[in-house]
Amino acid sequence: MKASTTLLIIFSVIFTGTCFAQITQTIRGKVIEKESKTEMAGVNVVLTTDTAKKTGTTTDMNGYFRLDNVVVGRHSLKFSFIGYSEVSLLNIIVDAGKEVVLVIEMEEQIATKDEVIITANKSGESANEMSSGSTRSFTIEETNRYAGSRSDPARMASNFAGVQGADDSRNDIVIRGNSPMGLLWKVEGIDIPNPNHFAVPGTTGGAISILNNKIFGQSDFMTGAFSAEFGNANAGVFDIRLRNGNNE
Incomplete structure (x- = not known):
């Protein structure tokens, strides 16, 4: 009886410790x-989510x-x-599935000013400085x-203003009334005739992308006012940029 009680206490302690164990992950970057x-x-890097015990490091x-x-969970850096x-960086989502990898750019402070807060989900700024008009x-x-x-990305763009999907079975899109054949696809600066499965020759759409x-990085979708490098387009441009690979 005494041995059974002892074993019961030991298993209870182990089970309780397992239940309260917290799942952790890594945040890294450059x-x-x-x-x-x-x-x-x-550079000082501080995890500001827990005000009672701040965790930090330096580059x-x-x-x-x-x-x-x-x-x-959600954290701020x-x-x-x-x-x-x-x-x-506010509301960074840290999950158990993968590490969080960040690339941070710091700007030299010319004059005294208030704190600059940049959120991690900032969007809408064109990655191509030469084509800012009508660019998303x-x-x-x-x-x-x-x-x-x-x-x-083509089906996503059909949600934007001035863009209409031609048919749900294909990802052809009509931009400001122009033919879907006038759409230009570029991946890392290289023209792609048609990046789709089951495509019809001479078209820019297909059933499956x-x-x-x-593997997408910050990319651009343009609906007009193209710069000279996109001279082959008369409807729209997808300028796809790829993410950097894992360096570890």
């Missing part, structure tokens, strides 16, 4: 100078930082360095967010 794109060493000689054992404006920037999250997008939205 800090660079905005203008020169060079690595910044010695190494190559600008890399790493925060281990971060509890799964603050980056600070003498002579540079502070950068704050989009990210991997947006290709999953819109109803009926099916992780397809070949492109994997999981």
Whole structure:
């Protein structure tokens, strides 16, 4: 009887410890100078979510930082360095499935001013500085967010103003009344005739997109006023940029 009671107590302690164990993940990344794109060493990185116990680190000689054992959930980070404006990232989602990898740009502080807060989900700024008119920037999250997008950038764009999907069975899109054949696809600066499965020759659409939205970086969708590099388009342009690979 005494032995059974002892075993029961031991199993209860182990089970209780397992129940209260917190799932953790890693936040890592790189800090660079905005203008020169060079690595910044010695930048203070602070996890500001828990005000009672702040966790932090500094970037190494190559600008890399790493925060281990971060509890799964929503967190905020603050980056600070003498002579540079502070950068704050709010509501970073940390889940158990994968590490959070960030690339942070810090801008030199010319004059004294209020704190600059940059949110992690900022969108709408064109990645192509030469084509800012009628340009809509989009990210991997947006290709999953819109109803009926099916992780397809063309179907996602049919939710934008002035854009209409031609048929639900295909991802051809009509931009401001122009023919779908006038759409130009570019991936990392290279013209792609038709990035779709089951495509008809001479068209720009198809039933299923070949492109994997999981590798998209910040990309642009243009509906007019194209710069000279997009001279082959008369309806719209998808200028797709790819993410950087994992460096570890």
